[in-house]
Amino acid sequence: MITMVDHHQVDAHSWAEIDLAAVQHNFRRARHYAPDSQLCAVIKANAYGHGVEQIARALSHEFRGGDCFAVATLAEARRVYQALGLRDILILRGPVNAAELTEILATGFMWVLHSPWQADLLKQELAFSEDTLAPRMQFQPLRIWVKTNTGMNRLGMSAQAFADIWPWLKSLPQQTSLTLMSHFATADEPALPLAASQLRNFEALADTVALDRECDGMSLSASAGILAWPQAHFSMCRPGIMLYGASPMVGEHGPAFGLLPVMSLKSRLVTINEVRAGDTVGYGATYHCQQDMRIGVIGIGYGDGYPRHAPSGTPVLIHAGGRVFEAPLAGRVSMDMLTVDLTGIPAAPGDEVLLWGQGWGQQLPAERIADLCQTIAYELFCQITSRVKFIYQ
């Protein structure tokens, strides 16, 4: 259900406002950067923690012919199918066993074939369906994304395995569409040499299959490739993090690319304490007050998904008396609360606090918090727990 924000009704201690117009805007930004490619919107891990049904529905209104979704697993694909009734969903990890492959073939989802053992499973599955006396399973057309390893060394076939398997795939009697894909390891850091070498390897592989005649599509770029590697867009791009408004590029924030934050994580001031010079704040007594201070206690902690390792000094925004103030964390984040230095800030219990995202006309990019926590915005978004109420607007 989509709820509109009415702040008088917000009773949760912590909540995440999800801006569906922003996710649509960000999809259009991806289209702007890759105007000649189709887009495969990556909504795995519950749409990077944003709520997959709502995000998928909002994005589907922006789709043009050939656009599709990507998820990690069959279970995630089922969930999107149940919500939207469409099958243009790519399963990035591919089937993990024969039962999953059977279901994928029956439903017609798109899937990634990344390892020779999956090709063996497919051979068995197709042979079985021809030999059996039981009514033949109604296969949907096969829609396979053949993943090759160009240097990431995670999922993807070696050049040799690819050369062995490709001719067999081309000879299948079933209606089959084949997309050649690979994945960048360092597109977010263009100064490193690996991405250029991966691009060369990908193009060399494409040459071996005479891509214009033998391949139905080619895909190499995720968000960083879309923003920084126009020569690597090919026919299909796979935007993920940029849809949620965060920059994939190291050292940059989403607004630099015209992206809007989608998740705004908010909470409230629970209470304010006067603390004396020489006192300490919080677990481990790691924060030492150099002077008399006002310490604000905010009703969010690592039990809600706010990172425990956020150091003292990490900013939050506080909406107090119609103005917005930045306040730094003071002391360790605990499970249900965190503490900030409110000295000189005229805040009161009940005031709203922004942990990341946008509010009251200001932004606090999740990438800024992530940098301070030595992680990436992807992880911050995915870690939000079920205790946080999601409000779609």
Ligand SMILES: Cc1ncc(COP(=O)(O)O)c(C=O)c1O
């Ligand atoms: C194969 C593949 N393609 C695309 C993406 C989307 O990446 P990003 O969120 O950096 O755009 C991912 C994310 O991990 C992925 O694994």
